[in-house]
Amino acid sequence: MYCPLCGRTVEENQKFCAECGHSLAGVTDLTEALPVTSSRADPTNVVSEPNDGQPGVTLDQLAPLPDDELPGDELPDIAALPTQEISARPPIPDPDWETPTGDVPLTPPALDLAPLLTTGEVPTVITAAEPRVDVLATTQISAQRDAADTAAALGDIADEVPELFDDPDNLYEYPPGRDPFKVKLVFILAFFGAIAVSMAAVADIIDIRTSAPVDGIATGVRTLDTLGTNLAVAGFVGATVIVLGGLLACFGFRWGAGLVGGAGLALAGWATMVLGLAEQRIASAESMTRQTTDIAFTLRVTRDLGFWLIVAVAVIGLVVFVASLRSFGTGGKPALNPWIAALGAVAGVVLVAGPLLPEGTATFANNYSSAATVTDVPTVYFAGRLIQLALIGGAIVFGLLIVRAYGLGLAAGGVSVAFWMWVSSQLGMGTNPLGVAAGNFGASNSTPHAVTTAGMTLTLVMLAVSAILATVSHQRQMRRY
Structure with missing residues (x-):
């Protein structure tokens, strides 16, 4: 079947x-077999014997009948047979292979098993994909209230909420952070200034020659060690401080910028004093040509490379100071103690006044005019001494009175070279150590004046105290936040 x-x-x-x-x-329903019997009495012709007692079917009855004896009238009509209408199944739609939008997976509807239980047919369930989300669709936003209504609502809320902060006098501004490392112009200038100092320390400053030996004229090459045994080291001290200050300025330290500016002023004062000492040697040799001698000679004076390097150091030092003024601001740091700063400024005045005090038979007028009638001391020498003292005093007084980190560095850098000259002359290092501004007129030795020593000591103490107090104040400010 x-x-x-x-x-x-x-x-x-x-x-x-x-x-x-x-x-x-x-x-598939079961049907009953028809009884088949034979008209002959031959028992062997019986095909089957039904169990229900009906006569069986014989072989003669199973033999085919001739065509003219076929019972044509008894064949069923095919057209009259009952038929069952077969309905076509609906086509299955193509599945949607695109990924559905959203994070929640699609859930098919529950399967209704009622048709299956009644008719026995298995229904076909086709689940359609959810529609896509239109990302370009806009959502309507309700109109906002106007400004007047908003202000009124906020005013009502402000009236109900109490004021939380009512002490504006204790409002402090958070200190700004330090600038990141950046190579600045002041560091480049300081680096070139240090190179010039190093070259000048080994170069010839002046060269004095005569065609014949003459009493009173010291011929030969003059270097920094010849002019003063502590001048070369003093220059190295200033070069070290100016490079260190320039490097700190690149890290954003304002006191480092002040340090490089003060060291620039200190080197400028040191250079002008060295130039004055060199011109004094030249003026002393030239004065001998105006005296009557029995020997005819020719004087030749040469200002060598070292002389012009010293000039370059003076110019670079002033330019470095001007460039350092860019970091003149406070940078959010607390101010220095004004009383300590005032005492330090007074100590700086005492320091620069010490080398101007005459000793022995000298007078105060010897600081700006020549006492000898035969040897005329050149004006460059007087100017070099006074310029060095003015730059040292200006760096200390101005730096401390502005009561800020830049000024503290300016004062420290300005006294750096003078400190070494004071220490070396106080200890008598070398055969001819020079004190601050080449010492005092009329002094019998290189030992600094007592006023100079007092001024230097008090200045160093005030600088140290100012630095400590500034550090403590800065730490307190940082802990407040």
Whole structure:
């Protein structure tokens, strides 16, 4: 037996097709066999004997009948046979392979099993994909209230909420952070100034020659060690401080910028004093040409490379100071103690006044005019001394009175070279150490004046105290936040 719809083999009494689910009513029902009997009495002609007592069917009855004896009237009409309408199944739509929008997976609707229980047919469930989300769609936003209504609402809320902060006098601005490392112009200038100092320390400053030996004229090459045994080291001290200050300025330290500016002023004062000492040697040799001698000679004076390097150091030092003024501001740091700063400024005045005090038979006028009538001391020498003292005093007084980190560095850098000259002359280092501004007129030795020593000591103490107090104040400010 076969399914009339799909042709699959089915079993007896099967109700539905296992392939297509079609009903097999009337197809697989059992039928009773017809009794077959023979008209002959030959018992061997009997094919079967039904169990129910009916006569059996004989072989003669199973023989084919001639064509003219076929019972044509008894064949069923095919058109009259009952038929069953077969309805076509709806086509299955193509699945939607695109990924559904959203994070929640699609859930198919619940399967209704009622048709399956009543008719025996398995329904086909087709679940359609959810519509896509339109990302270009806009959402309507309700109109906002106007400014007047908003202000009124905020005013009502402000009246109800109490004021939380009522002490504006204790409001402090958070200190700004330090600038990141950046190579600045002041560091480049300081680096070139240090190179010029190093070259000048080994170069010839002046060269004095005569065609014949003359008493009173010291011929030969003059270097920094010849002019003063502590001048070269003093220059190295200033070069070290100016490079260190320039490097700190690149890291954003304002006191480092002040340090490089003060060191620039200190080197400028040191250079002008060295130039004055060199011109003094030249003026002393030239004065001998105006005296009557029995020997005819020719004087030749040469200002060598070292002389012009000293000039370059003076110019670079002033330019470095001007460039350092860019960091003149406070940078959010607390101010220095004004009383300590005032005492330090007074100490700086005492320091620069010490080298101007005459000793022995000298007078105060010797600081700006020549006492000898034969040897005329050049004006450059007087100017070099006074310029050095003015730059040292200006760096200390101005730096401390502005009561800020830049000024503290300016004062420290300005006294750096003078400190070494004071220490080396106080200890008598070398054969001819020079004190601050080449010492005092009329002094019998290189020992600094007592006023100079007092001024230097008090200045160093005030600088140290100012630095300590500034550090403590800065730490307190940082802990406040």
